[in-house]
Amino acid sequence: MKGRAAGARLWRALRVLSLVALLVAVVSSVGAAERVSIGHAAMQPRVAPLWVAADRGLFAQEGVEVTIVLINGAPTLLASLTARELQFGYTGGSTVLAAFAGGLPVKMLAAFTNKVSFDFVARPGITRPEELRGKRVGVQSIGGPLWMGAMLGLEYLGLEPVRDKIHIQVVGAQPQLVQALQAGAIDATVVDGIFSRPLKAQGYAILAELPTANIPFVGEGVVALKSTVEQNPQVVERVLRALVRAVAFIQQPGNREAVIQILARRLRIEDPRRAEDGYRDMLQMIERKPYPSLEGLRNVQRLLARQNPKVAALQVEDVVDTRFLRKLDESGFTDGLLGTTGAR
CATH class of the missing domain: 3.40.190.10 (Periplasmic binding protein-like II)
Structure with a gap:
């Protein structure tokens, strides 16, 4: 009898422990991010x-x-x-x-x-949109937001890449585009004001402040x-x-x-x-x-x-x-x- 009672108590204890473990698992899964x-x-x-x-x-x-x-x-x-x-x-x-x-x-x-939120920036020596004909415009990737900003910017300036023989060159994100422009690897690009203002202070031309154009x-x-x-x-x-x-x-x-x-x-x-x-x-x-x-x-x-x-x-x-x-x-x-x- 004593052995049977002890076994029953052990069984009840195991059931309680199992329920506690299940409850902890449920609470953890609910609270987990x-x-x-x-x-x-x-x-x-x-x-x-x-x-x-x-x-x-x-x-x-x-x-x-x-x-x-x-x-x-x-x-x-x-x-x-x-x-x-x-x-x-x-x-x-x-x-x-x-x-x-x-x-x-x-x-x-x-x-x-x-x-469109970018400024169209060109290297020193380029001051008018038409001077971009035959030049290199840097972007991050073909089809990405910067590329589309550049395409819409060129359109706003009255230019068309194929007709005007403008070479679209993949460079990288905006910090890399700034470096490429400064190194002469590209002739123009589109960047945010946080990057274009220091360039303007260094003599680079802002051909268009596109945020003011309200281009959808x-x-x-x-x-x-x-x-x-x-x-x-x-x-x-x-x-x-x-x-x-x-x-x-x-x-x-x-x-x-x-x-x-x-x-x-x-x-x-x-x-x-x-x-x-x-x-x-x-x-x-x-x-x-x-x-x-x-x-x-x-x-x-x-x-x-x-x-x-x-x-x-x-x-x-x-x-x-x-x-x-x-x-x-x-x-x-x-x-x-x-x-x-x-x-x-």
Whole structure:
């Protein structure tokens, strides 16, 4: 009898331990942060929503553990998305349209800039747009946001690469483009104001300040494979919530110094005045509600179609998925955040 009673007590103890272990496992799985990787190729101030969301812990607060990966160009970023090495990309509308036309089921979930934001800069000795004929224009990658900015910039200046024998040369991100321009490896390029102002002070010509031209465009935004969106809608919403919160943080005047410090560190800028310039430029361009501009996508589509006829057949509405942003908007989440910043 004693042996039987002892066995029963042991059995009950084992059952209790099993239940406790199961409960711990369930609680841990509920509380565990989702791990995702987000890639970006641009190195300029408009990546600020991504950096702020990471550095201020906004992703973590939304239950997402994010790794930010710097990618060498839009084609590599798309390849990494396809290989599932990245769950999200932070890139432009031209990248998304070209990928979609090529059969990659990618969706644009948000866009933080909806007009061309670059300055068109030329080396000393070139002071007029027509002097770019037969010259070399540097970009980061063919089909990427900088390339599209250069194409739209040339069009704005009345130039056409084929007709005017302008050579489009792949160099790298904006810091590398500046170095190539200074070294004489290229004759002109498009860069953000944070890079163009020091060049202007050194005697380089600003052929066009494209932000003042209000050219419709879709710059950096959030993209993901359609399968990622369908299989992980909660993760998508958490990522977008964090980024919308980052936009509100950026626009809060009291956070100015914190944002400038993040820009200086991420862009490796030692001169605080340059970081402050980048901050001001970014505030002028960033969308409070980051819906991708259909007009901007159609403008991008128009130029892409000259090189890739498949792009012309696309309906740009099929490329975007704004249901997550609409949900945040309709719930009052976005307006509530913007109301705390004094933003209009």
